Every structure is written in C-alpha cells, then in structure tokens.
Amino acid sequence: MKACLSLWASNPRTYKKLSSLGMLVTLPSGRLLQYYKNSVHQKPGPNNDMFRWMYEEANAKQVPSHGMTGGIVFDEMSIQPDLQMIYSEDKVKIVGLVDMGAECSAMRVLKEGKQSAQLATHVLLFMFQGDSGFRFPFMHVPTAEATAPDIYVLFWKAMRGLIEWGFSVNYACFDGAVHNRSFLKMHFNSSGSAAVSASFATHNACSPDLPLVMMMDPKHLFKKIRNNMIKSGFGRNSTRLLLHQAGFITWEMWVKPYQWDREANPSEVSRIHHVLTDEHIWPNNGQKMRNKLAEDVLDKEMLHLFKAYQKAEGRNGDWLNSAIQLLEATSVLIANFTDTRPITSAEDDRLHCNARALQWFTSWEEAVMSDLQDTAIVKRKKLMSGETRFDMKSTILGFESLVRQKQKTHPGTSINAARVNSDSVENIFCQQGANDNPNYKQFMYKHHHINRGHCKQQSLQHWSSSRALLMSSAEAHQSEEIEE
Incomplete structure (x- = not known):
C-alpha cells in the first residue's frame, strides 16, 4: 500500500495506466489511496500529525544527527478568498477564514477593539530545511497577509513544535517583505544597526545553547x-x-x-x-x-x-x-x-x-x-x-554566522550554501499554482498530495532535489513535470 501510494502521489496518471494493464497484481483503486492519503489531517497551525509524519520520514531516511539541525524557511502565497466545508476528524468544519491561533486573534481584538471574522487571502507556509538536505513543509496558516507580530508568534510556535519532536533550528530564512524585515528586527530591539553589529545572530529562547541566525533569502536579494x-x-x-x-x-x-x-x-x-x-x-x-x-x-x-x-x-x-x-x-x-x-x-x-x-x-x-x-x-x-x-x-553576515555556529555545534560537518534559500518553499507554491490560486481547502488537499510526492522524490532522487534548489521555482516545477 505504501509503495502504491508513493507512486500514485508522484503521478496519478501513470499509476492509472499501470493499474489498467493488469500485468501485476490488482492494485488499490485511486479512491482507496485517497483515503490513505488523507489519513494525516491537515489543519492550520502546529499539527502533531504533521510533526509525527516528519519525524518518521527523517528516521526512514536515516537522517544523521547533524541533519536534524537546520533552518525554518517560510513564505506567503496568495489564495482565493472562499469559504468551504470539509469533513475532518468526524466533524464538519468551515475553512477559509483567517486562523492564526488564539494569541494572534487576541492581538487583533486588542488592536481593533472588536472581534470579527475575516476571509483568508494568503497562506503562510513553514518548512524545515535540514543541514544534510532533508526538508519537510510541516505547518501552514491561512492569513490576510501576516504582520510582524503574527509571524513572531507563529514562528516560535513552529520552533517549539520542532524541538519537541527532536529537531533543532539554528537559522531562519525568508524574503525581504516589509513584515518579514520587521520580524527580523524584533529580535534586535527593533534596531537594524543592532542586527548588523550582532551579525544577525540572536538569542534562541527554545535552545539557549544554539544561537538563532536571521538571514534574508539570497535569491530574492x-x-x-x-x-x-x-x-x-x-x-x-x-x-x-x-x-x-x-x-x-x-x-x-x-x-x-x-x-x-x-x-x-x-x-x-x-x-x-x-x-x-x-x-x-x-x-x-x-x-x-x-x-x-x-x-x-x-x-x-x-x-x-x-x-x-x-x-x-x-x-x-x-x-x-x-x-x-x-x-x-x-x-x-x-x-x-x-x-x-x-x-x-x-x-x-x-x-x-x-x-x-x-x-x-x-x-x-x-x-x-x-x-x-x-x-x-x-x-x-x-x-x-x-x-x-x-x-x-x-x-552575507548571517550566512557567515551560520557557518561559524555550525562548526562550533557540529565540528567536522559541513553546510551547503546552495540549500540555504527559499527555493524549496516557492517550488511547492509553484505546484499549488496549478489550480490558478487555489482556495484554502484546495491548498490543504493539494499540499498533502505534494507532500507525498515530495517525500518520495527525496528518497529516490537526491540528485534531482539538489538540482531543484539551484533552479528558479518556475523552472524547478517545469522540470518535475518533464520527469513525471
């Protein structure tokens, strides 16, 4: 079942053709595989099912100890504002509203002086990117363009979840959007000069012995x-x-x-x-x-x-x-x-x-x-x-700090500059974009499908995933279609 699910997630059309030939044993139907695919419930914010899946994938790939240390890469993509009903965990739920958690909702109520519901126009996606090449998109949140305080709360929630499941984070990588830059400066008393003086290395509240480096994405630079x-x-x-x-x-x-x-x-x-x-x-x-x-x-x-x-x-x-x-x-x-x-x-x-x-x-x-x-x-x-x-x-200063920190915490290991960017997140957005800006329900279902194929691709095509990191997001997506 696992082998069929991996093949189906990589290319449903090829799986259907293979199944129709009847040359092998009878293969599970697409409907049955759909049930298995959705066994991990997708929901906004920290999700233990996703953390468990990520942990099991790392163990299955025998990721070394230093590979369990890496960075959090995050970015936002726009989606269609739309309300949809889904059946999840034996409950009927409405999705499509902004849902960034209790803390962010409380901050918005204090700021606006009222409580209101808002349609989500964006999705904020968080991905773990290990120093040895292992990567996994583990959290997504429907937003209306997250502000710096929102990102701050969500980032440290993501950080805590990773640490609870045995992962360590030594850097954060993101593009130069206004809110992202403000989020960076929040870790240095809202001072850009202080960030430069510290070479963009700040205190890590979740792992005091492991400083946290804040760096902008080189490709966006x-x-x-x-x-x-x-x-x-x-x-x-x-x-x-x-x-x-x-x-x-x-x-x-x-x-x-x-x-x-x-x-x-x-x-x-x-x-x-x-x-x-x-x-x-x-x-x-x-x-x-x-x-x-x-x-x-x-x-x-x-x-x-x-x-x-x-x-x-x-x-x-x-x-x-x-x-x-x-x-x-x-x-x-x-x-x-x-x-x-x-x-x-x-x-x-x-x-x-x-x-x-x-x-x-x-x-x-x-x-x-x-x-x-x-x-x-x-x-x-x-x-x-x-x-x-x-x-x-x-x-530049952030990457140098990251290298120096890596040599202190894991002597004898290496770091690959070509992996320290947000191409992997944009590659996922590019695959999501096949729906021409999906709504949040479509994003969740497509995200699960992409994750299955993503895990399969990492285990069978290390060379391909490394090359995709060096390509632009649009070209990486085009290459995956050709390979399929």
Missing part, C-alpha cells in the same frame, strides 16, 4: 539588486540614478552590451552570453519574479560580456567601469550562494570573497552618505534602496 539597476537611468520614468565613485550605473549599460552581442554575433552559438534574451533585458512584472533571469544579468557570464564590450569600445568604454565593478561583486555572490560544494570551515575562501563583495557595497554607501553637499533625497537616489542594502548585510 539578487532580484532586488537587479530591480534597482532597472530603475536607474536618466529617463523621466527612472526613479534612481545610481552613482559610484567610478561613475554612473544605469540599466542602459546592460542594454548596450546585449544589443552589441546580438549584432556582432548573429548566430546564437557564437554569442558571448548566449543565455540572454529580451526577457532578461526588458522583463515584465511576471518575469521580474523569476530568480534565474536576475542571476543571469549579474553573474560572471555577464561580467565577461561587459569586459568584451568595453574592449570593443576602446577608449570610449570607460563609462562602463562602475557597472563592471558592481558585476565583479555580484558575480562572486551568485557563484558562492549557488555553489553545491560543502563548506567545512569558517576560514573557507568563499566566505572571505563574500565579505570583500559586501565591503565594496559598504564603501559605496559610505562615500555617498559622507558627501555633505547632497541632500538626503539625492543621496537615496545615488544608492540602491535602504532595504536592499540591509538585506545584503543580512544574507
């Missing part, structure tokens, strides 16, 4: 850097005009090398940066969300194209100096945060390279802010957004 570049220019619609000591940095500097490469090398095979397309240079709102498109215009291949274009321009190529310096920093960060080679020491050269890249951005910030002739508004236009600069410090 690269998108934000790219978006700052797109907004920079001399045009009327440009909201920024980035200025480094070496000169201006505008998006036109990316457009010109791209057009030159296509004109000089009409054949796609002979192009210097053969991956680049119009989607990279003129992305729409949907394409701006794709991680891979952002990384492709900031990586070492783009740096190589810039240098080739500057050489072709001769003496007129000096206007690219500032952009080339930026790409020298971003290409290092992208290479190191997508590197699958394990980091076994806090003295790893990749950490030093990350620190030097951060120093370049910090020096740029200090030079602009120290100019007494400019107003505060002009200074802000010359720099990337304050949120982006803060997120960069959180990603």
